[in-house]
Amino acid sequence: MIYQKICNHFFLLIIFIAIFSTSVFSQNENGWNNLFDGKTLNGWKKLAGTADYKVEDGNIVGTTVLNSGNTFLVTEKEFGDYILEMDVKINDTTSNSGVQMRSHYDPNGHDGKGLVYGCQFEIDPSSRKWSGGIYDEGRRDWLYPTSLNQNSQNAFKVGVYNHIKMECIGHEMKTWINNIPVADIIDTVDAKGFIGLQVHAVSKPEFAGEKVYFKNIKIKTADLKPEPFPKGIYVINYIPNTLTEYEKQSGWKLLFDGNTTDNWKGAYKPGFPEKGWQVKDGVLTVLASEGKEGGVGGDIVTKEEFSAFDISFEFKLTPGANSGVKYFVTLSEHNEGSAIGLEYQLLDDTLHPDAKLGRDGDRTLASLYDLIKANKQKRFINPIGQWNTGRIIVYPNNHVEHYLNGVKVLEYERGSKDFRDLVAISKYKIWNNFGEAKEGHILLQDHGNEASFRSIKIRLLK
Numbered sequence: 001m002i003y004q005k006i007c008n009h010f011f012l013l014i015i016f017i018a019i020f021s022t023s024v025f026s027q028n029e030n031g032w033n034n035l036f037d038g039k040t041l042n043g044w045k046k047l048a049g050t051a052d053y054k055v056e057d058g059n060i061v062g063t064t065v066l067n068s069g070n071t072f073l074v075t076e077k078e079f080g081d082y083i084l085e086m087d088v089k090i091n092d093t094t095s096n097s098g099v100q101m102r103s104h105y106d107p108n109g110h111d112g113k114g115l116v117y118g119c120q121f122e123i124d125p126s127s128r129k130w131s132g133g134i135y136d137e138g139r140r141d142w143l144y145p146t147s148l149n150q151n152s153q154n155a156f157k158v159g160v161y162n163h164i165k166m167e168c169i170g171h172e173m174k175t176w177i178n179n180i181p182v183a184d185i186i187d188t189v190d191a192k193g194f195i196g197l198q199v200h201a202v203s204k205p206e207f208a209g210e211k212v213y214f215k216n217i218k219i220k221t222a223d224l225k226p227e228p229f230p231k232g233i234y235v236i237n238y239i240p241n242t243l244t245e246y247e248k249q250s251g252w253k254l255l256f257d258g259n260t261t262d263n264w265k266g267a268y269k270p271g272f273p274e275k276g277w278q279v280k281d282g283v284l285t286v287l288a289s290e291g292k293e294g295g296v297g298g299d300i301v302t303k304e305e306f307s308a309f310d311i312s313f314e315f316k317l318t319p320g321a322n323s324g325v326k327y328f329v330t331l332s333e334h335n336e337g338s339a340i341g342l343e344y345q346l347l348d349d350t351l352h353p354d355a356k357l358g359r360d361g362d363r364t365l366a367s368l369y370d371l372i373k374a375n376k377q378k379r380f381i382n383p384i385g386q387w388n389t390g391r392i393i394v395y396p397n398n399h400v401e402h403y404l405n406g407v408k409v410l411e412y413e414r415g416s417k418d419f420r421d422l423v424a425i426s427k428y429k430i431w432n433n434f435g436e437a438k439e440g441h442i443l444l445q446d447h448g449n450e451a452s453f454r455s456i457k458i459r460l461l462k
Helices: 002-027 245-249 417-425
Strands: 031-035 042-049 052-056 059-064 071-075 084-092 095-107 116-121 134-137 141-144 162-169 174-175 180-188 192-199 210-220 252-254 264-266 277-280 283-286 300-302 309-317 322-329 342-346 388-394 399-404 405-415 440-444 451-460
Touching: 002 162, 042 116, 052 192, 059 071, 059 192, 095 134, 095 162, 116 162, 116 192, 141 180, 180 399, 192 210, 210 417, 245 252, 309 322, 322 388, 342 388, 405 417
Parallel strands: none
Antiparallel strands: 031 210, 042 071, 052 059, 059 210, 071 192, 084 162, 084 210, 095 116, 095 192, 116 134, 134 141, 162 174, 174 180, 252 451, 264 300, 277 283, 283 451, 300 440, 309 388, 309 451, 322 342, 322 440, 388 399, 399 405
């Protein structure tokens, strides 16, 4: 009898072990682990705001609360390198949410209410369509708005579950929505941190009670194999003067490597200026002189000429500074002062008087100088003395776009009637066929004020 009881207990123990092993295996299939068991909020905690999180029908459901700050349900554990996937649903275009990656918490932030900060996978169903972009919550603001990858902007669907994926491997973070690649950044700020689910703040009563749904949340932290993006997606690279292998494969090359000026020469000069410019600590700087066009060193231009291209550059201005990046510079005019070309204006809009000249602000920062005003918001402009990123795209069909810190601020058709009409009422009207050359140099302007450049990269378009 005793022997039979022992056998029965042993048999039950074997069954229990088998069931337990099967359960663990199902949670670790191919190295994946579930972060949400579908029934409880075990392993998660709420931070910052007062929004509500509950488990309903296998979902974590977050509900907005009037006059609460942003609220986050975050993992109790921190993660470094990982691939994270989940399904997310929002039922209304007025809602907003996000998923924190490698994030942190300051209990003293927001006047003691608590501050969650770190990179966020944006969930934005509004007409802006920035879902999948990367936002730096509570810190640097937008890092990768999806205006940088317009082909991804219709990936997120309202009212249905969307499968989202993010890779955080080394310094690189990439995002997908419904298997469509969205954002790619290289960033050295955070090596690890918690994962968080956001319920966005609302200040209007009609937006209280809106819900966001999360389910099938799983993570992989070992044997990680990055999924490649198709060639040509723009990368935000915060490591100065470097290109990733992916960028190189997509056709990008550096025009300034942080050390040499081999790709540049003085405008109307056989070589690089002997004075007026300096390379130091990975930065190319035009030195201050008397604030006059032409300066001491004069403009510099690329040795190579370009027709259809995508160029981006980081720039830093000193207070009151004026400079510019010109394109389609032919050097055929042999004029005094700065060489002639289409200009992406670089300016301290607050202190430099040129901001109030021209027509309707068409001489302000990121504008097509003296022709088209840049339509920009203050929140997307970093203060004078900090780095900003400019970008100019000239497509093979002569469509041109200007960007500032990832946001498109203007576009036009080079050579169109509208373009020629603008030229006809500008300072450029004295130059025949201004801005319509087949190809030209890229120019960095010496306007007599100190301005710095780095991470100048270009890709030819066909």
